[in-house]
Ligand SMILES: Nc1ncnc2c1ncn2[C@@H]1O[C@H](COP(=O)(O)OP(=O)(O)OP(=O)(O)O)[C@@H](O)[C@H]1O
C-alpha cells in the first residue's frame with residue numbers, strides 16, 4: 360500500500376479559512392484557529408469559489424461511490440485527501456481521494472445512501488460549523504447532478520435529517536426531566552443500605568463527579584471486579 364502525500368480535506372479547508380491565511384491586515388496578528396462565522400463572512404470570493412469547487416468534488420466522488428453501491432459509512436472531511444495541481448491557466452486543479460472504508464458496506468438501498476449523506480452533513484456541521492451551508496449546498500449541487508436516483512436519495516436524506524432532529528429534541532427533553540440529584544441519591548441508598556457497600560468502587564469514584572455535573576459519561580471498568 361502506498362502512502363499518499365496529501366493533506367486531508369479537513370486540513371485543507373481549515374488552512375484556507377484560518378485567520379493567518381486571510382489577507383485582511385487586521386487579522387495577520389491572530390494565530391490560526393478553527394473557522395468562525397466572522398471569518399466566513401470575511402472570506403474573499405476566491406476562497407469561497409475554492410470551497411465550492413472542493414465541496415462539489417466531494418459530492419461528485421460520493422455520487423460515484425453510491426452509483427457503484429458503495430456506502431462509505433464515515434463521510435467526514437478527514438477521510439478525504441486532496442491533491443492540488445496548478446494547470447496551464449494557473450488555476451487550481453484538485454483531485455480527491457477517499458480513504459478509511461473501514462465501516463463501509465455494499466448496498467443498493469436508498470436508506471443506506473441517505474444515511475451516508477446524513478453522516479456527511481453532520482460531520483461538516485460539527486467540523487466546519489461556520490461553513491456548513493456553503494459546503495453542504497455545494498456538495499449537493501454536484502451530488503444531485505451525478506448520483507443515480509438522486510431525487511429519491513435526497514428526499515430520504517431530508518426525512519432522515521428530520522428523524523435526527525426529533526430524536527435530538529426528545530433526548531434533550533428527556534435529560535431536562537431527569538433529576539440527577541434524585542437519581543444519585545437512589546443510587547447511593549441502594550448501594551449503602553440495601554447491599555451493604557460502604558465505599559464506592561474505583562470506577563464509581565471516577566464516574567460520580569462528572570455524572571453529577573450533568574456530563575455524558577462512558578465508563579469502562581476492569582472486567583471481573
Ligand atoms: N495518506 C494516506 N495515504 C494512503 N492511505 C492512507 C493515508 N492516510 C490514511 N490512509 C489509510 O486510511 C486508513 C484510515 O486512516 P485515517 O487517517 O482515516 O485513520 P482513522 O483512525 O480512521 O482516523 P479518523 O478517526 O480521524 O478518521 C488507514 O488505515 C490507512 O490505510
Ligand SMILES: [Mg+2]
Nearest residue numbers: 437438458459
Ligand atoms: Mg478516518
